[in-house]
Amino acid sequence: DIQMTQSPSSLSASVGDRVTITCRASQSVSNYLNWYQQKSGKAPKLLIYGASSLQSGVPSRFSGSGSGTDFTLTISSLQPEDFATYYCQQTYSPLYTFGQGTKLEIK
């Protein structure tokens, strides 16, 4: 199985901050890397697919980059509604795997 490791596991930040979350794969996943946002009690929401493509309807302050084994999700200027948990997921292998999640909290 391909293991996905996110860092940090939790993060405190303020409205307006620039935030970066990292996801590392145990082997190359090319650009088959997706990012999701999950708010408490809700289903996850797709933010980024293909490592860097913005899903329709997602604000442009979200961006993704990387290929191979190392990926980042960046939020350019945090808004109050962005405080949530973020997950990466690889779909390179037909045995999908998620990262353990990064909880983004208000400082």
Place this chain on the structure above:
Amino acid sequence: QVQLQESGPGLAKPSETLSLTCTVSGGSISSYYWSWIRQPPGKGLEWIGFINNGGTTSYNPSLKSRVTMSVDTSKNQLSLILTSVTAADTAVYYCARDRRLRPGVDGLDVWGQGTTVTVSS
């Protein structure tokens, strides 16, 4: 637009077989893959597996011996069967539309609201 709705028993006893359904409305089940994902209380997301209407499946190796997925195109429904459940199977179960192998896109773009399953005697 496409909407997904999971349904299930809510409560199951240890060793029983769990059966969940995902009803797809606003679109055809035929053109996509469909994934099931679960989330134990207070924990992260665990991918269970995917299926398409042609019967192609892939299951999480940790669950493979206990999982069966199927598609009923006449009802536009997906089903998930999990046998020999234990307390460790207590979770919110989600179905999601999977854009696997579609040109230029990827990811699970439409999710149901989830159904909570508690395994307890």
